[in-house]
Amino acid sequence: MIKKIMCFCGSGLGTSFVMEMNVKKALKNLGIEGVTVDHSTIDDVVQGAADLFICSADLLPNAEKAGKAIGLNNMVAVKEIQEKLKEVFEGEG
């Protein structure tokens, strides 16, 4: 079950926040409730810190070491985020 999503970038206040905002929009569009989303720096990305990590495509290898992860090419495109989230949540059954 994915209950906690952590969006992260190298500094934890720009890119990661933009992602958090649009991940929340995407979840709402998908009708998924009860998931907390926050933003942080790469230093907080450790196993167990979240059920799903979301980051820019170049940081994906770092995220995959910590758990389930999504890499984004466009952090302002809710559509891309929505499609990738849908895939992950459907995979969860």
Add this chain to the structure above:
Amino acid sequence: MGLLKRENVQICETPGNWRDAIKISVLPLEQGGYVKSCYKEGIIENVEKLGPYIIIAEHIALPHARPEQGTIETQISITLFRQDIEFEGREASARLFVALAAKDNNSHLDALVQISELLSDEDTVGQILASEDAATLYRYFERI
């Protein structure tokens, strides 16, 4: 909210590499006393270490570093280059640089909400990238 001043919006000649592009985009913040001169180096180091995570969409970069890497006051500057500049590490390039200095974790968030909403519309991005002069470019962002 006053985080973007007209004098901090500029259209510049495309530099030869992404490091120079970051330096140019941070210069208004440096000259205005919003960041220390080490701030741009902090951004460049972060990108060298972690890849171009500051590219938030095609053509758009959000150069930023941690408050402790040299921020004095929260402020934004916007630089448009005429051509895309390539970054290393990912097939990514950008010509609109929204440089962000945040003195803490919260003071810039409202501005980022607005910037993200503005830039999530592809047609608007197209118009912004085609801005003929800095005054036109500023008009898209003046509510920030």
